[in-house]
Structures are given as structure tokens and as C-alpha cells.
Amino acid sequence: MTQSTTDRPAGRAASGAVVPVLAFAGIVVAVMQTLLVPVIKDLPQLLDTAPSDATWVLTSTLLSGAVATPIMGRLGDLYGKRRMLITSLAVMVVGALVSAFTSDLLTMIVGRTLQGFAMGAIPLGIGLMRDMLPRERLGSAMALMSSSIGVGGGLALPAAALVAQHSDWHVLFYGAAGLGVLAIALTLLVVPESPMRAEGSFDLPGALGLSTGLVLFLLPITKGSDWGWTSGTTLGLFAAAAVVLVLWGVLELRVKAPLVDLRTTARPAVLFTNLASIMVGVSFYVVSLVLPQLLQLPKSTGYGLGQSMVVAGLLVAPLGLTMMFTAPVYARLSAKYGPKVTLILGLLIIAIGYGAGLGLMSAPWQSLVISVLLGAGIGLAYSSLPALIVGAVPASETGAANGLNTLMRSIGTSVSSAVIGMVLANTANHVGGVAIPTMHGFRVSFLIATAAVAIGLLLALFLPKPNRAPQLRASSEEDANLARAEAVLRGFRGRVLAADGSPVARAKVTLIDRHGRQAGATLSGEDGNYTLTVPAGGAFVLAARATGHGPLASSATHAGDERPVDLDLSLPGETVSA
DSSP, rough: OOOOOOOOOOTTOTTTHHHHHHHHHHHHHHHHHHHHHHGGHHHHTTSSSHHHHHHHHHHHHHHHHHHHHHHHHEEEHHOOHHHHHHHHHHHHHHHHHHHHOOOOOHHHHHHHHHGGGGGGGHHHHHHHHHHHSHHHHHHHHHHHHHHHHHHOOOOHHHHHHHHHHHHHHHHHHOOOHHHHHHHHHHHHHHHHOOOOOOOOOOOHHHHHHHHHHHHHHHHHHHHHHHHHHHHHHHHHHHHHHHHHHHHHHHHHHSSSSSSHHHHTTTTTHHHHHHHHHHHHHHHHHHHHHHHHHHHHHOOOSSSSOOOOHHHHHHHTTTHHHHHHHHHHHHHOOOOHHHHHHHHHHHHHHHHHHHHTTTTTOOEEEEEEHHHHHHHHHHHHHHHHHHHHTTTSSGGGGGGHHHHHHHHHHHHHHHHHHHHHHHHHHHHHEEEETTOOOOHHHHHHHHHHHHHHHHHHHHHHHHSSSSSOOOHHHSSHHHHHHHHHHHHHEEEEEEEEEEETTTBBBTTTTEEEETOOOOOEEEEETSSEEEEEOSSEEEEEEEEEEOOSSSEEEEEEESSSSSSOOEETTTEEEEEEEE
């Protein structure tokens, strides 16, 4: 059975450094996705291999990241989010060191695969924030953590370009390993472990099925241009992916504690958020593919802007910086209007950015304008996604649900990479055996991004009315206190008592509905007090247990008044009215 925690443990506090440390960890793992972008064209020579084989250095990171996000999220729910976060970072450090010491293709692919594994750190960080932070800080914190995907990718471009232009390219991996070690040290020093746990065991068959299906699906997407989109290999892998994912879905529906709760995923709030996430992922990656190429093309082409690798990276860097500074703006907007409205606003700004970009490709400063506009829109959109997910799933499923949402964004970037790569290749001019992207190809790419945003906007409009939950609304200490008071009136509160009448600290109190499903759970505070919100009125069973005490189950009917329900672990259960 899966625990569903609807309230934080009483007295649980997190230091002010938790949010920047978790956001830094998210930025570090996101750097892995764009670390080699400045040297993509040189990889065949650097690794002494064919261009088609060199692309595996990028593909392997993408595939392992896609597989790791939902799996690490679920492991975090079960065994501790901080523990799994540190594990993800440690695997990334090992992968960076493996790549730093080699120029062999196969060994490099192994190292890059391990680096991609760290992408699971982002949903784990979001889950830790939900478990520990007070409600008034949660919105902006999750926004910053969610945006770290884009922030890391954007900031990595100029830094990686500077290193690649003035030093040996292996230094990129030494730097990545150093950042990973720093993130681990800061996490150990600052971030406490969350007490929230989901009950049950890890769904290994589900993990293997999802991993196999994702690899079979993403592999032809990333390699379709090389293999041919109508080739037997590409079509065969797509067909195999469909079969495996359908069988995996059937299995997950029959498992008591699945890796991904498909019934929860099918809720409109979760389903449409995940589908919109794919479109946001598509729109984010288009600008990352187009602007650096446009800026670096020589002016002799008639449309290239003739900038160096470093300058091109600096002109695109505001994309990530704007996303980072958008987080506090998002918190204010979401507190007033809700995450659905903020997502819609973000998508509208992205559409404006790409629309304006169609006519702003003739000077370097115009690329800066596009980057800022798109950074603001993508920042708002990315920040809204975890709030929408958190508002629709139990706390014990936060890691897995946000892992799946991060996976949806990765699928969006994968589709974007494949489609835009195909467009630019098919519209390129070939001069001396070298394919040179054309302005027509760049503009078609921007139109594709605009179409993806339009689809995302349509999906966002279908989201149900946002849940104005207290933890997502409170923007001041006064609002937060009021929200907590309102929560008490909508649920059960009281104390957990021992046989001698003394309060029992850290006792687990579970709320079970009339169908036998857990509707909420929490831990009592040091004074034995607990508070549990209820999803609706009706009959419930309150169960309490603590180390060294016998279990207790009391029937309780929520009638909307304030009468406390004390749970005495020395007495049998009795019928009460809350």
C-alpha cells in the first residue's frame, strides 16, 4: 500500500540554504546535456570515428537521462530523496571522470551514459522541497528547481565554449566532475533527509519495462536522420516500442505498488500537464539548436553573423539567466492567479519570442533579445509544471510524478532535436561537401517551435480549474498562517498519547477512506500533535503507530467542525466525530 502524505511533520524546518543548494545540484546535472555542444562538429575527429558513430556520445546521455528520471524519483519516494540525489550526483562524477581519461569512443559512451543518469536529481530536488519547505516558500523554490534544467543548459554553452576554444576538450569533464563533488558536499552539509516515505517495494519489472520501451522509442527518434525515417530499423524499433509500452502499461495497472501510477497519470490535471510539458521541451530546444549556428556562420553566407564560439555562447546565455530570475516573478503570479494561468502566460510569451524571432535574425543583438524573451516564457512555463503536478498527486508520489514530468520534457527535446536536425539538413546548401544551414531552414525551425507552443497552449486550456491549495497560494507569513488554520478546519487534528498519557513524538498517523485506501498520512510533532487534511467529507479510519507502542485504529467521521481527535495508543479504537 502506498502512503499518501498530505502534511509536513510538525516542527520540521529547513535552512535558507536548502533551496540554492538543491537548485545548484539541478544546474550541475543539466550541464551534462549541453556540455559537448560546442565541440559537436569536431567529435568525429577527436574520437577518431565516423560522424554517425560520434553522435552516440550525445544520444547515450539523452537515453540514460530519460530512463533515470522516473526510476530515481520512485526510489527516492521509497528509500529517501536525499539519499538518491547524492547517488545520482555520485554516478555523474564517476561518468565525468571516465570520459575525462579517454578518447576511445566506447569508453566515452559509457562515461556519457553515467553522466545522463544524474538527470533524476531534478525531480528528487522538487520532492525534497515539497517535503521540507514552509508553504510560503514552496512556489518560488520549485520554480527555481524546475527551471534549473534550462538554466544549466544555457549557462553551460558559453562556459563550455570558452574551455573548448582555449584548452583541451577533456577539461570539460574535469570541470563537470568538480562541480558534481561540490554539489555532493553541499547537499551533505545543508540538505536534511525527508521523513516522508512511500510504502511498498520497488517495481523492478516495471522499471525494466519502462526502460526498454523508452530506449526503443527514443533511439529511432535520435538516430532516425542517420538511419532513414522509413527504414526497416527505424519503423521496427517504433513498433517494438509500442508493443513493449502497451504491455508495460497493462502490467503497471495490475501491480499493487507500481513504478508509475497510471491511474494518477490519467487524471486530467496530470495528463494535460505532461502533454504540455512535451511541447515546452520542443520549444526550448529549438532556440538552443538554431541561434548558436546562426551566430557562428560566416558573414560571407549573406546571413551568418560571424561570431566566435565564445561570443555566440554569451549571446545565448541570457536564455538560462532569464529563466533563473523568472522564478520569483512566477511565485507572485502563481500565488495570485494559479499555476495554470502562469503556464498559459509563459506559452504566450514563448510564441511572441519565436514570432518576433522570424524577423530578428540579422544582427547579434537581436539574438540577445530573442534569448531574453524566450527565457522569460520558458522560465514561467517550466516553473508552472511542478506546481501543477504537486497539486494533483499525493506527497508520497511527488518524486515519481515529477520524474515522469521531467521525462516528458526530455521526450520533447528529443523530438525537437530530431525534427529540427532533419529540417536543417534537408534545407542546407552543400558547398565543397560541407552542409551549410540556410536562413530558410532557421525560419522553418522557428515556425515549428511556434506550432508546438500553440499545441501546448491548447492543452493548457484543457487543464481543470487549478487547485488553490494553501501551499501553492501563500505568499506571506500571514497568508501561510491563515492557510494552515483553514486546513485544520478541513481535517483532523489532535495528539498521539502513550499509555501514561504522555505525548508520542514522530508517531505515524494514517487516514484511510471507506474504500480501504490511504487518503493521507503525517508524523506527529515533538509535542505529539498532528494535523491531517481530508479530501472530502465522510467516514474515515485514523490509524496511529509508533516504535515501542501498540497500533491503534479509530473510526472517524469528518463533519466539518473543530473537535480534536486524540489517539491514545493504550486504548482500543473508538468511534469519534471530527
